[in-house]
Amino acid sequence: MTNHQHGSGDDVVIIGVGMTPVGEHWDTSIRELALQAIKMARGGLAALIPDAIYVANMLAPALSSQTQLGALISDFAGLRGVETLTIEAAGASGGSAIRQAFMALKSGLAKCVLVIGVEKVTDGVGTDVDSALATSTDADYEAIHGITPTSQAALLMRRYFYENDAPKDALAGFSITAHQNAITNPNAMFRQGMQPVQYLNAPMISAPLNMFDAAPLADGSAALLIARADAVPSGLSAPMVRIIASSLASTTLALHDRPDMLHMSALESSVQQALEMSDLRLEDLDLFELHDQYSILAALALEAAGFAPRGKGWELARNGEISQSGSIPISTFGGSKARGDTGGATGVYQVAEITRQLQGLAGENQVADARYGMAQCIGGVGSTAATHILARIEP
Amino acid sequence: MEISRHWRLAKQRYALVGEVCPNCEHKIFPPRDICPDCGEEAQDLYQFSGRGEVYSYTQVQQAPTGFEEYAPYTVALIKLEEGPMLTAQLTDMGKRPVSIGMPVEMVTRKLRSDGERGMLIYGYKFRPAIAS
Numbered sequence: 001m002t003n004h005q006h007g008s009g010d011d012v013v014i015i016g017v018g019m020t021p022v023g024e025h026w027d028t029s030i031r032e033l034a035l036q037a038i039k040m041a042r043g044g045l046a047a048l049i050p051d052a053i054y055v056a057n058m059l060a061p062a063l064s065s066q067t068q069l070g071a072l073i074s075d076f077a078g079l080r081g082v083e084t085l086t087i088e089a090a091g092a093s094g095g096s097a098i099r100q101a102f103m104a105l106k107s108g109l110a111k112c113v114l115v116i117g118v119e120k121v122t123d124g125v126g127t128d129v130d131s132a133l134a135t136s137t138d139a140d141y142e143a144i145h146g147i148t149p150t151s152q153a154a155l156l157m158r159r160y161f162y163e164n165d166a167p168k169d170a171l172a173g174f175s176i177t178a179h180q181n182a183i184t185n186p187n188a189m190f191r192q193g194m195q196p197v198q199y200l201n202a203p204m205i206s207a208p209l210n211m212f213d214a215a216p217l218a219d220g221s222a223a224l225l226i227a228r229a230d231a232v233p234s235g236l237s238a239p240m241v242r243i244i245a246s247s248l249a250s251t252t253l254a255l256h257d258r259p260d261m262l263h264m265s266a267l268e269s270s271v272q273q274a275l276e277m278s279d280l281r282l283e284d285l286d287l288f289e290l291h292d293q294y295s296i297l298a299a300l301a302l303e304a305a306g307f308a309p310r311g312k313g314w315e316l317a318r319n320g321e322i323s324q325s326g327s328i329p330i331s332t333f334g335g336s337k338a339r340g341d342t343g344g345a346t347g348v349y350q351v352a353e354i355t356r357q358l359q360g361l362a363g364e365n366q367v368a369d370a371r372y373g374m375a376q377c378i379g380g381v382g383s384t385a386a387t388h389i390l391a392r393i394e395p
Numbered sequence: 396m397e398i399s400r401h402w403r404l405a406k407q408r409y410a411l412v413g414e415v416c417p418n419c420e421h422k423i424f425p426p427r428d429i430c431p432d433c434g435e436e437a438q439d440l441y442q443f444s445g446r447g448e449v450y451s452y453t454q455v456q457q458a459p460t461g462f463e464e465y466a467p468y469t470v471a472l473i474k475l476e477e478g479p480m481l482t483a484q485l486t487d488m489g490k491r492p493v494s495i496g497m498p499v500e501m502v503t504r505k506l507r508s509d510g511e512r513g514m515l516i517y518g519y520k521f522r523p524a525i526a527s
């Protein structure tokens with residue numbers, strides 16, 4: 001088996017976590033939003049100055065007319081002078097920034113890194129937001145035809161239903177489970193839960209994809225203070241969690257260039273690499289925070305990871321396997337679907353939430369005896385996939 | 396916006412000119428200069444027939460900036476008869492329902508108008524194939 005309990009100096013350890021509520025923060029600027037998360041992550045550790053600061057974001061250049069978020073936010077947080085930059089890979093920005101932190105720490109060039117995911121969607125309105133989102137597609141050959149990530153998810157969904165014998169409401173379980181889990185998450189955007197009948201009656205936003213098949217895009221920021229084990233300060237108030245695997249894979253940017261588009265190859269290879277690095281098997285994982293920006297992508301992510309055979313990912317949602325007490329809980333705090341999708345910050349929220357699970361601090365959302373959790377965020381409809389596996393440190 | 400960018404892409408967009416790999420004869424659209432099949436350089440121009448079939452489709456309700464006047468519109472993945480797949484809008488559908496596998500053919504239409512500067516961008520869309 002694994003020897004994760006015998007730590008070594010270059011282990012990568014999460015020592016601070018911060019998350020703002022997800023929603024429409026009209027009166028908060030992008031720097032203020034980021035600062036809220038940074039303060040939580042650095043709480044009690046303000047004397048520890050990170051060697052590098054990575055900011056994950058996808059929409060600020062388009063919606064806030066702002067680049068160099070690294071310098072902006074680091075300065076605003078009182079960390080002027082620290083090495084910093086923005087990491088962008090659309091919806092995979094968050095996981096990609098954590099990946100950069102992991103490599104910097106493993107190399108020894110950094111002892112402590114601050115990762116911030118931040119997205120300020122309400123800086124834009126109406127069709128401008130849709131245009132900004134469409135920049136994650138191929139501008140010359142996809143966006144110019146009026147396509148958006150939502151319509152790409154719908155194209156995948158229609159083909160999925162065509163190729164697989166699945167009932168009309170096959171994907172409803174993803175939305176219902178996410179909304180159920182969000183009820184007890186104070187940071188979630190939607191906390192009212194939802195009924196199956198609401199799914200059946202939901203308006204189409206890009207047929208066959210309905211309103212409940214898509215996550216709401218919203219403002220939010222999450223931050224992680226990550227350090228090498230040999231640089232962890234003493235006297236931490238919360239249990240530490242180790243990042244035992246990190247991977248990032250890619251495939252074609254354009255959906256039409258993939259030889260088999262219902263097979264999410266970047267998602268599959270990033271999971272395989274992460275499992276190999278962690279020396280774990282799928283069965284060892286206690287939860288999986290996947291990127292459920294669209295319900296079809298949740299089904300395809302479960303299939304790509306190997307939790308379900310091709311064309312059968314939806315069945316895990318149908319029979320309760322993805323719920324809090326199921327065999328592979330997903331979206332345990334509501335996921336993008338009900339916590340809210342924070343674009344480039346998503347991957348940081350996922351890892352922050354898994355950290356809470358492995359610390360045993362997930363409250364009513366706690367997955368029983370969670371030891372290992374996997375996070376995966378994706379850019380576009382699967383062009384980039386960043387996957388991390390986290391492990392509880394036994395007391 | 397970006398006049399030179401759209402000028403550069405005119406041949407592909409108006410006439411569906413792609414490439415063929417001199418090594419393995421793989422037909423390539425959109426052009427990419429390196430064959431995705433065998434990795435060799437592939438810059439020989441190739442004229443596609445413009446015929447293909449619908450692989451998947453959806454109706455866009457909420458259009459991005461520049462496409463509002465067309466909404467709702469149908470976008471599709473089209474599998475060309477020579478092999479490659481592309482993304483395009485369907486047009487001239489009338490009351491005809493779209494279906495996967497439906498034969499379609501290329502036409503040139505206005506893709507987008509850039510209101511402020513009055514620039515029009517033309518390119519390929521696909522309509523139901525006229526029975527041959």
Ligand SMILES: [Zn+2]
Nearest residue numbers: 416419430433
């Ligand atoms: Zn070739």
